[in-house]
Amino acid sequence: MANNAIAMFSRLLLFVLTLLLLGGCKDLKDQQLDAYVGDSQTKIVYKNVGKNVGKVPKDRQVSFRSQSEAVDQGYTPENVAGDGGGGSEE
Numbered sequence: 001m002a003n004n005a006i007a008m009f010s011r012l013l014l015f016v017l018t019l020l021l022l023g024g025c026k027d028l029k030d031q032q033l034d035a036y037v038g039d040s041q042t043k044i045v046y047k048n049v050g051k052n053v054g055k056v057p058k059d060r061q062v063s064f065r066s067q068s069e070a071v072d073q074g075y076t077p078e079n080v081a082g083d084g085g086g087g088s089e090e
Contacts, residue, residue, distance in 0.1 A: 038062040038075045045070035046078045 038045040039056045045067060046052040064070040067077055 034063040036064040043075050045075040
């Protein structure tokens with residue numbers, strides 16, 4: 001009976017860990033989809049991390065997967081626009 005309880009607990013633990021792992025992968029994918037955020041008014045694009053998170057008002061945010069995608073759509077990288085510097089690597 002103890003072996004059965006241990007096996008059941010192990011399956012439950014594995015299930016919970018799998019759910020957490022899959023949830024984490026979804027969050028990571030969502031973060032990658034919004035790796036850069038552009039300001040539709042100023043046409044400046046920022047890497048969507050650290051001090052830049054929340055820099056652009058929600059109603060003016062445009063999400064990009066890469067800086068080159070933003071540049072192709074007419075946005076200027078933050079460090080080129082002179083709006084506070086910051087890394088622009090992809």
